[in-house]
């Protein structure tokens with residue numbers, strides 16, 4: 036299954052701006068009332084602002100350029116204008132308040148939606164996407180949308196409303212002069228519709244490179260110790276430099292694309308002014324229109340039409356950037372998790388605890404790692420998986436723990452497809468100590484109780500008692516401050532062996548039916564290792580154990596040994612058999 040977002044995005048058919056916008060509006064459909072309120076407010080503001088020039092123009096022609104000058108009429112009209120402007124102030128205030136909230140709530144909803152999606156996506160997704168790029172999508176791309184919604188959308192609608200109103204006034208005051216004034220606008224419309232897709236593509240490339248740079252930073256921060264130990268600072272500097280340079284180039288290209296509208300719009304608006312001036316005076320000389328209407332109303336309406344249009348040029352690019360960001364987010368939200376849930380089936384009575392039935396699996400579509408695997412694990416027995424590095428042991432264990440699902444075939448737990456179990460129940464039955472244990476920042480106690488509701492309300496003394504009863508007491512003793520030992524920055528403050536001990540305690544305390552240990556003792560001294568062996572032996576008799584180990588002495592007590600190599604799992608009769616298979620594998624490879 037392909038989960039690579041950049042790849043999926045490149046292959047997806049280019050969505051039109053409007054279909055993107057429609058999908059986005061569906062996501063904030065619960066904000067309908069606020070959007071209508073803001074829209075009404077903006078229409079009132081624009082409407083009032085448009086009435087101004089007409090009232091002034093009419094006042095000049097009616098009360099000033101007539102034989103009997105009527106200053107009282109002028110004053111009355113000024114009073115009307117004053118009241119109208121007060122209303123316009125109030126409505127624009129309402130609009131700002133409402134839309135600021137909508138933008139922030141949308142940012143909140145979107146970030147939540149993405150984060151929740153990330154929680155349910157399969158492990159394969161995280162293998163194929165860099166964390167830095169995902170963070171950039173959650174932070175940067177959603178913020179682009181927020182900026183547009185909280186700051187620009189209403190300006191955008193306001194500009195369109197003012198423009199439309201001004202257009203209607205222009206045409207209704209004098210259709211000839213009005214239509215002439217609007218000719219440059221048609222050219223602007225044409226130019227915009229031709230260049231929009233190009234601008235959106237440039238912005239999408241820029242956002243992608245921001246994601247790439249963020250991924251680069253994240254990788255070098257994660258691995259700074261390796262970088263320093265191998266003196267590879269230059270290499271990472273070079274790689275970062277490349278990512279930064281790429282970002283710089285795409286940012287410039289996006290900037291050029293975004294700003295290309297401004298001069299074109301400015302030029303064409305100036306043409307409109309010339310048309311009003313020349314053609315308006317001509318019509319006045321023919322007596323077809325009053326001078327007040329030409330010099331005040333028409334000039335104002337032409338401004339009211341072309342100024343918002345110029346603003347629209349800037350807003351349009353903000354809109355295109357927001358839509359490019361939205362596309363990147365929408366790709367995450369649209370992903371289907373391929374960890375299917377099958378209908379619940381009743382477990383079979385005599386079924387083995389776990390069975391692999393004709394299982395095929397690969398991390399990516401182009402490479403198969405496991406080929407037609409069949410084996411059974413009986414309750415209460417101890418199994419060992421041995422085999423050369425890269426042979427597929429961790430992969431097999433990951434399928435048992437359902438970190439991934441098979442491409443073909445099935446993994447059965449108590450005779451029922453593992454996919455038919457509720458994930459909570461599945462994880463309760465199976466405990467997995469990973470080859471690379473991961474601890475969260477916090478204390479040893481928090482890490483031991485991670486995902487274990489049972490002892491959350493226990494005091495430290497009570498929990499220590501439980502730990503002692505599970506024969507884990509001696510392990511806890513290796514931590515200076517016991518349960519309160521601090522674990523900082525993802526477990527860096529304690530040793531790898533100690534991490535494995537925490538992971539061991541975490542898994543055992545959950546009392547799983549099946550416990551998988553992937554190289555769980557690789558970083559532990561021989562005495563502690565023996566201790567772990569004893570603890571394993573003392574687990575309830577019904578617990579099935581799967582031990583993956585390179586050191587063969589750790590699996591001496593296994594009831595059955597499986598040899599895993601080149602994606603095949605074969606039964607080895609005895610430890611000696613396993614040794615022979617390993618040696619043979621080494622010789623042939």
Ligand SMILES: Nc1ncnc2c1ncn2[C@@H]1O[C@H](COP(=O)(O)OP(=O)(O)OP(=O)(O)O)[C@@H](O)[C@H]1O
Nearest residue numbers: 162398399404422423424425426427428429430431
């Ligand atoms: N996350 C992954 N994405 C892609 N391929 C992977 C991934 N993890 C493992 N592989 C590939 O799967 C194969 C089996 O790897 P696996 O980790 O199962 O081996 P292993 O037997 O556990 O090795 P080791 O003894 O080193 O732990 C390897 O060829 C490896 O390249």
Ligand SMILES: [Mg+2]
Nearest residue numbers: 428429430470
């Ligand atoms: Mg492994």
